[in-house]
Amino acid sequence: MSEKLSFVQPTPNSPWGTYLQQVDRVVPYLGDLAKWAETLKRPKRALIVDVPIEMDDGRIAHYEGYRVQHNMSRGPGKGGVRFHPDVTLEEVMALSAWMTVKTAAVNLPYGGAKGGIRVDPKKLSLKELEKVTRRYTSEIGIIIGPHTDIPAPDVNTNGQIMAWMMDTYSMNVGGTATGVVTGKPLHLGGSLGRVKATGRGVFVTGREAARRLGLDLRGARIAVQGFGNVGSVAAELFAEAGAKIVAVQDHTGTVVNENGLDLEKLIPISRTVAGCVSFKGGEVVPNEQFWDVACDILIPA
Structure with missing residues (x-):
């Protein structure tokens, strides 16, 4: 076995620590390729x-x-x-x-x-x-x-x-x-399409997961944590597919509307310095309450 890296001190929940645990979990399935895990x-x-x-x-x-x-x-x-x-x-x-x-x-x-x-x-x-x-x-x-x-x-x-x-x-x-x-x-x-590519990837993944689970996107409730380029684009595409965006959270706070947020108005506002909390079409709640919102799909963008 090789020495651990000297220039980082990962913990179980830190990014590199998480990655190392993921590698360890797949080693038993690698067969002859396991020698390359290090x-x-x-x-x-x-x-x-x-x-x-x-x-x-x-x-x-x-x-x-x-x-x-x-x-x-x-x-x-x-x-x-x-x-x-x-x-x-x-x-x-x-x-x-x-x-x-x-x-x-x-x-x-x-x-x-x-x-x-x-x-x-x-x-x-x-x-x-x-x-x-x-x-x-x-x-x-x-x-x-x-x-x-x-x-x-x-x-x-x-x-x-x-x-x-x-x-x-x-x-x-x-x-x-x-x-x-x-x-x-x-x-x-x-x-063409590069700006929205990552958010579209999130949507396609969510759409396919819903299909396999038998979840109809029409009327499905979506909560999005992180409402930058990726999260806002994913939310927009889910809404176009008939879903309701019931909660979003960005660096300024959390906005909730059980009947669905108006993305045409919310997205432009979210891109200003004031962020999502300045949107008037929903209720601003403490960030901890984001996790209590009833939803069918949670997107940690």
Whole structure:
């Protein structure tokens, strides 16, 4: 057996700890392949970078950034980049490992990778956000590329962030490299449907699970925890299928309406700084009561 990793201290409920337990659970079913389980328990490469920028007021701020490549045996690393003040190396490691599993499970010729910066983008100006993105891209540029590791949008990142990343990488290598990221704007070579792809995946999974259980989506009650790009899109698609969205929760709080929330009004409001709790078409309740709402399908988005 190999030594445990020295640079993380996972707990049973932490992201990397959860992933390790998942690997252990499947080992008895791997047969001759079980000898590779230890390889899955350690990332191929983990890069920690300093991201210094000059703020609008002249101060120099430093942010911690990560890019983890878990396994690239099947092809270039693939995985998003998230901007969040609470992101950690351990979290990014686990997410990169799950990307390895996901790409393999659907037989895509990619490996697993993930990235992140410990920053609250809501507290940055647009100019500062661009500086953070471009400096981070330059720092991880030594290990990413169209044939090695391809970032994508994730929590608090979008097509604009990908455009800055693509542009920065292209400048650094001396030529346009549109393939270095996915999730780009359409005019830079992005794909139609990309923005809603993850939320659509949640909907399709839920729809198929309901079909196998004999649950009719028409009139089904849906509760959605997390109402960003993924959760709101999934909710929208469930509503189009005839379901009722009876509760949603985002970072601002929880809104409930047993008769169904009006998503046409709720979604635009949820994307403002005020968030879901500023919506007037439902009752704002304590976050703990979200778990008491009667529903047929719970979506932890």
